Amino acid sequence: MDDYTIPQHWAHYSAADHAVWKTLFERQTALLPQLACREFVEGMHALPLSADAIPDFAALNEVLMPGTGWQVVAVPGLVPDEVFFNHLANRRFPSGNFIRGADQLDYLQEPDVFHDVFGHVPMLMHPVMADFIQLYGQAGLRAQRIGKLTELARVYWYTVEFGLVKEQVQGASGAEEALRIYGAGIASSFTESGFAVQSPSPHRIGFELERVMRTRYRIDDFQECYFVLDSLSDLLDLARIDFDPVYERLNSGPTYAPGEVLLSDKVFQRGDGGYARSHKPVSACVE
Template identity: 75%
Template sequence: MPRYAAGGTLSGVGMADDYTIPQHWDHYTAQDHAVWKTLFERQTALLPGLACAEFVEGMRQLPMAADRIPNFDELNATLKPTTGWQVVAVPGLVPDEVFFEHLANRRFPSGNFIRGAHQLDYLEEPDVFHDVFGHVPMLMHPVMADFIQLYGEAGLRAQRIGKLTELARVYWYTVEFGLLQEAQGMRLYGAGIASSFTESVFSVQSPSPNRIAFDLERVMRTNYRIDDFQESYFVLNSLDDLLELARIDFDPIYARLNDGVSHPPRRILEGDVVLHNGTHAYSQQP
């Protein structure tokens, strides 16, 4: 799962072998901070009632505010003593192996640039808002902290044995676009949703997408959308389920996946526990 940090105002001067660079926080412009403020204020106003309790609590504990892009050193002063994680800045394409190596060592690579004011609602490459606002609050939770480290270790192995495509689907449908069933109702925890103004509401409240109980092999066979809202979301009963996923023996599943069968993201399968059968009205629009 490569990481991109292209198109921003900061450069990759001084990049280390592991693709990390200084954040260069003092290089952010007033316009950069203004974009962060716009994104931060509208997401924090929107997420109550949509985001899971763990996300909200993680955000509350972090030194993150509307007035300026967070300083990674300040974030790490809170994050590292809590779960052992730290945020590291990267300026460009990070190969899969480098990405997994960072995760396996509890380093989360974040783009050090921020999108332009004309890109508030969609950005192909993950920027500092997606990576920090979307991911870091959940890294304050011990279960997510452990899961992503174990995922990094699993990713290194999956790359060696040619199963990266299948494993990447697990990351996509959990860390990026995962939903959680709480007592109060459906809630989001995935960073791709939490950092998106429009998909935050769509994922939890729209009648259009399917919402299906999470099943590991099912997810590993399911394609996903990279250019639009998801047509299906997979729902956990508890964040604790993530650790069970990470600690299983993947080899028997990988062996079954050798049949090459994969599914379109919209399809409902026999055996699915369907929590909501989507109308797919959104994806049918011209």
């Protein structure tokens, strides 16, 4: 099977490419210490990431591999599901080797090197996320074989890409609970970083596996709902469960729209839906 890996060709990046990285990097590093979980921020500081230039994957791997056994491999863009899962199952994170243009700073259809490296790799320095994504890759290969990839993909979307986690932070009157970003789709987006944790529009709901696996998601705009983990350690419990009984239950029963709130949900914030109503239609989501 072709693994789709290619050389990064770091020397081929232009001055304009590095300038785009600099703009994106400086915006996010100024924003995320107040919005991202401490594990993300610590991972960001532990890696050879700077505003000066797009990272060299070889330099990243010199830190990442001794830390958690992961490595970043270059690919030309999105790869087939089986290839993606196989890479993850073997602790290889596939990253696009291209970067968006200066006219696409805030929205990109296909993940580029900023999303893949800045958004994902800091969390791969954390042992829990490192193990979870490998186990997810293994689960993905099996889900593909048995026709349950749609449901499992929703877990990845609402955790690795767009997950929030509770965290104790120091407030004006002492320790208090706050919601923080760990998902790469949020962490790599200047506009969604603030939206996900500060906007009154989206719902923020406690993570429950079967609920998440029944919930469609937005691919075209900000999420209408973010699911919140009590702790990052919950990811390992999630990855190690027997999915077969869950898949069996998912053969019947409802599928939920992205903006739905259920009576059984643990609601951290019931959003007012203002952003979703004023932008693209609710139907623009993955079934």
